[in-house]
Amino acid sequence: MLKKIILSFVLILSVVYYGCTPPKNYISDSSRRKISSVRTVKVLILKTGQRTVFSSAKNISVYDGGNSEIFNGKSFSVSAADVKSKIRISSADEIIRINDTPYRGNVVIQKENDSMLVINHVNIEKYLCSVVPSEMAKSWPIEALKAQAIAARTYAYNHIASAKNTVYDLDATTSFQVYKGCSVEGPVSNEAVFLTAGVIMVSGGKPIAAFFHSTCGGETISNQFVWQGEKISYLNDEKCSYCSDSPYFTWTEEVNLNEFRSALLKKNPSAGSLKGITFKKHNGRIIECIIKHTGGVTSLTGNDLRLFLGAKKIKSLYFTTSKINNVIRISGHGYGHGVGMCQYGARGMAMKGLDHVEILRKYYRGIEFLRI
Numbered sequence: 064m065l066k067k068i069i070l071s072f073v074l075i076l077s078v079v080y081y082g083c084t085p086p087k088n089y090i091s092d093s094s095r096r097k098i099s100s101v102r103t104v105k106v107l108i109l110k111t112g113q114r115t116v117f118s119s120a121k122n123i124s125v126y127d128g129g130n131s132e133i134f135n136g137k138s139f140s141v142s143a144a145d146v147k148s149k150i151r152i153s154s155a156d157e158i159i160r161i162n163d164t165p166y167r168g169n170v171v172i173q174k175e176n177d178s179m180l181v182i183n184h185v186n187i188e189k190y191l192c193s194v195v196p197s198e199m200a201k202s203w204p205i206e207a208l209k210a211q212a213i214a215a216r217t218y219a220y221n222h223i224a225s226a227k228n229t230v231y232d233l234d235a236t237t238s239f240q241v242y243k244g245c246s247v248e249g250p251v252s253n254e255a256v257f258l259t260a261g262v263i264m265v266s267g268g269k270p271i272a273a274f275f276h277s278t279c280g281g282e283t284i285s286n287q288f289v290w291q292g293e294k295i296s297y298l299n300d301e302k303c304s305y306c307s308d309s310p311y312f313t314w315t316e317e318v319n320l321n322e323f324r325s326a327l328l329k330k331n332p333s334a335g336s337l338k339g340i341t342f343k344k345h346n347g348r349i350i351e352c353i354i355k356h357t358g359g360v361t362s363l364t365g366n367d368l369r370l371f372l373g374a375k376k377i378k379s380l381y382f383t384t385s386k387i388n389n390v391i392r393i394s395g396h397g398y399g400h401g402v403g404m405c406q407y408g409a410r411g412m413a414m415k416g417l418d419h420v421e422i423l424r425k426y427y428r429g430i431e432f433l434r435i
């Protein structure tokens with residue numbers, strides 16, 4: 064009886080905590096794919112013309128487009144030229160090595176021009192068991208890992224709901240979120256996924272675009288100052304006093320004027336020699352770089368400037384500059400685009416005893432939680 068009362072209490076709490084009924088506008092919106100029944104995510108692992116080896120500790124079965132088994136054994140290799148129709152690969156232990164990296168779930172191979180797409184079809188919770196430690200150190204506090212699990216799940220469902228390319232939903236790189244297969248899983252990050260299973264963040268009844276980045280450096284930034292498009296209501300300029308432990312909280316780099324000129328030429332191949340550089344900022348972050356040159360004036364968005372100079376060198380656009388002869392000295396704060404959750408901030412909040420709901424509500428203002 065006591066067990067029953069406790070269970071009821073836990074159930075009531077979880078309903079109050081996350082909510083559990085999809086809002087009406089979420090159910091009735093026919094323009095987006097329904098996600099409430101989707102439990103498998105399709106992740107592009109490779110796009111290659113090279114021969115690729117698929118193997119498993121147990122036998123793998125390979126099926127052609129007509130669902131006839133064409134191979135059963137330990138190791139199967141194929142190159143793009145061999146792919147005539149869709150190929151599906153499964154393994155009895157549900158772990159398949161693609162070249163040397165093990166992945167859970169099944170693999171589907173499809174031809175695209177002269178390449179083949181190698182796509183991992185994997186249960187979304189198992190996918191997250193890899194994404195969470197690929198995106199955040201698995202030694203971090205569990206409340207930060209739970210926040211990361213919900214952010215990554217929400218990000219995935221946002222793409223599943225809006226994916227135009229139904230062959231795959233996301234790729235495995237930083238273009239979406241990093242997925243390194245099951246060898247990176249750990250007990251605490253697995254627990255963070257398990258304890259938040261099915262929970263996503265919604266706004267207006269839809270999974271939010273849950274952007275995150277390493278270190279904001281003191282303040283996050285609203286999306287429209289980084290990428291083109293309308294301001295998204297839950298992505299705001301948000302002061303953050305929790306990420307000062309990050310190794311990227313402050314950094315310095317030097318950029319030679321020749322590097323600026325190379326960046327300029329990527330945007331404007333006919334640009335002349337440099338005459339002057341000015342920056343337009345929002346809350347200390349570069350949103351535009353205006354370069355005067357002998358051929359006129361060329362403007363780069365802050366994001367383009369960072370990509371052209373190297374996103375690892377110019378860790379963020381939150382910086383000040385000073386010029387010494389031909390060198391521009393850059394004093395920066397933070398690492399990443401600065402939009403949405405600051406991961407080192409999440410760590411700092413968790414270390415101060417705040418939980419994952421408080422963390423997520425700080426970086427994504429006004430969102431609701433939903434268990435699907």
Ligand SMILES: [Zn+2]
Nearest residue numbers: 303306405408
């Ligand atoms: Zn921060």
